[in-house]
Amino acid sequence: MRVGFAGTPEFAQAALARLHEAGFSVPLVLTQPDRPAGRGMKLQASPVKQYALAHAMPVAQPRSLKLDGKYPDEARMGEQALRDAALDVLVVAAYGLILPQWVLDLPRLGCLNIHASLLPRWRGAAPIHRAIEAGDADTGITIMQMDAGLDTGDMLMEERVAIAPDDTTATLHDRLAALGGRLIVEALEAAACGGLQRTPQPAEGVTYAHKIEKAEAAIDWRLPAEVIARRVRAFDPFPGASFEHAGETLKLWQAALRPGMPGAAPGTVLAADAGELVVACGEGALALLQLQRPGGKRQPTTALLQARPIAAGVCLQAAPGAGD
Known part of the structure; x- marks a missing residue:
């Protein structure tokens, strides 16, 4: 089976590595163009590109695949690369570009997406963040047959994962990335012998995981402590929950629920001793356990x-933007 791959970040790189280790032929890898990164803002290849080049896989990086879009020349080059690859299937994981219908129709078995939620819950760009932020008890991986909609295609395979009380987006991401790699290998092995069954997504229970914006990380102390604590975990490692104090923006990386104090205004420091900094919230209070100053490293609040x-x-x- 000739398996193309389209993906960009570490989540996708884990799946590409698993496909390679399983022995699948990968004649083409699509990934986003190199982006400026780091203090020097030098162009940096995506994790997927780095893995592909290290294992002699052909790479294409069009800015678009829409033949009538903003970058038609790059789209045509991408089209030629896809047609030359003669793919049986295209595996897609956090690619970051919309696939037009001609791409979805090109491979013999279509395009299979590795999505980090139990569809139809948390369609969209940030399913891991939103599951933690919402307080979901579990999430998982869905292998989906892609169609023209936003994560609306038929489900082919799924597996559930419990969300631990201390899970952050970083820790849950790593477990889901590993699971996604395993499931896509199982799905392709089943597809090779015609054993994949398609199940339409239920019409009920649809939610959308909108892209995380930096402004969301601003802590609004008027919210319940439990809500703020979930956001702290959801926004780790990006963008990091933050608040203002003494002219600095401090990032909060770890917090724990504590009893509140009747009548205390949200944001009031209730205690700053015994190894804890406890802050009143709209309901209850939070112990701020790990903080980071601008330009510094994460460190215990003590x-x-x-x-x-x-x-x-x-x-x-509240940091600028909270409550807007």
Whole structure:
């Protein structure tokens, strides 16, 4: 079976590696163009491109595959690369470009997507973040037959994963990436002998995982402590929940629920001793356990307080954008 692959970040790289290790022929890899990254803003290849080049896989990086779109020359080059590859199937994982209908129709077995949720819940760009933010008890991987809609295609295979109380997007991402790699191999092996069954997605229970915006990370202390704690975990590693204090934007990476104090205004520091910084919220309170100053590293709050004490009674400010 000739398996094309389209993907960009680490989540996709894990699947490409699993396909390669399983012995599938990968005659073409599509990935996003190199992007500026790091302090020097030098062009950096995506994790998928880095893996592909290290294993002698042909790579194409069109900015678009729409033949009548903004980059028609690049789209035509991408079309030629796809036709020359003579694919049986195209596996797609967090590619980042919309696939036009001609791409979906080109491979003999169509395009299979590795999606990090139990569809139809959390269609869209940020299913891992949104599942944690919403307090879901579990999530998983769905292997889907792609169609022209946004994650609306028939389901081919799925497996459920429990979300632990301390899971962050980073930890859950890694488990789902590994699971996605295993399931796509199983799906392709089943497809090779005609054993894949298509199941339409239910019409009920559809939710959308909209892209994470930096402004969402601003902590609004008026929210319940439980909601803020989930957002802290959902926004780790990006963009990081944040608040303002003494002219600095501090990022909060770890927090724990604590009892509130009746009448305390949201954002008020209730305690700053015994190794904890406890802040009143709209409901309950939060112990801020791990913080990061601008340009610094993540560190236990106790270490940060030694350098920059915060007294009980101080009211922490919401970061710009909170509550907008």
